Amino acid sequence: MTFRTAAVIGAGTIGLSWTALFAAHDMEVQVSDPRPDLADAVADALETFAPHLGRTAAELTPRVHLAADVAEAVRNADVVQENGPENVEFKKDLFATLVREAPSHALLLSSSSAIPSTAFAAELDDASRVLIGHPFNPPHLIPLVEVVPGERTSAESVERAVEFYRSVGRTPVVERKEIPGFVGNRLQNALSREAIYLVEQGVVSPSELDTVMTNSLGIRWSTVGPFLGSHLGGGPGGYRHMAEHIGKSMKKMWAGLGQPSQDPEQQERLIEAVESAYGSSTYSELAETRDRKQLAVLSALDGAAREEN
Ligand SMILES: NC(=O)c1ccc[n+]([C@@H]2O[C@H](COP(=O)([O-])OP(=O)(O)OC[C@H]3O[C@@H](n4cnc5c(N)ncnc54)[C@H](O)[C@@H]3O)[C@@H](O)[C@H]2O)c1
Known part of the structure; x- marks a missing residue:
């Protein structure tokens, strides 16, 4: 199936970057985060990241919607990417809401850096769609996504997660065992x-x-x-x-x-x-330099791969 609508839960460093990536791949994106500056943070992120993805903010903005809460964000989602605090209790509560509120076909993916999904999915009625999709910062640039199923994740969900991440230009690697911190x-x-x-x-x-x-x-x-x-x-x-x-x-x-x-x-x-x-440079200055160099590396690697084929 195609992935048309994504819900991004948690719009900090990682969620904002996923938002731009998903929108640049023509998905509708619903964003939920209680931060009071959400609208500005999303607008800034689209302004900064769209050019990295060969797009303009004006193209991406109409596809990105600010949801009133998590339930509204996930209501029509084909895929949910969770990027809230790295805290097992938070993720337990949140995934209980996601299982309840998201459509039954929706993949429920967590960006968690270290906590395996079994740690927060154990008590869920349906953990078959819950798994880790761990990116490297910033996910709209760094290709890897570690796909890590939990003990109760279905094989079908793993396959669909791989298909999803490939559809947004990422390089998913499925890991066979849960281990804190992943690979x-x-x-x-x-x-x-x-x-x-x-x-x-x-x-x-x-x-x-x-x-x-x-x-x-x-x-x-x-x-x-x-x-x-x-x-x-x-x-x-x-x-x-x-x-x-x-x-x-x-x-x-x-x-x-x-x-x-x-x-x-x-x-x-x-x-x-x-x-x-x-410390004499601001976060934005350092991040901009990093992103410019990372884009240069990615584009050089693309060029080398094309010469090989
Ligand atoms: N920063 C990284 O380098 C990195 C890399 C890969 C994965 N991760 C993982 O991604 C996740 C997010 O990390 P981050 O660095 O973006 O953190 P962050 O602190 O920048 O963002 C977390 C966001 O979650 C929001 N939030 C809090 N409660 C919420 C709720 N109930 N509903 C929705 N949003 C809520 C906060 O307002 C904040 O904006 C963590 O699990 C982290 O381990 C981080």
């Missing part, structure tokens, strides 16, 4: 732990660490993931050579990886160091 954030957190440790130890400053990352692994990992990267790193002998030779020293390295202390004093020092590196 993307576990990888991100493993890296963040070492990044914080290196700054805490005075090896590099936050901006130096960011320079290391964006000039090496960041570029590599947008073209090959860690496994293909290692397969290539092994030369013609491939991953086997890598694992059997360099693999031994890698195991020693793992044992020496850092465990940041992050006691309140260390945490304050780190916050101040990050603020002193980046």
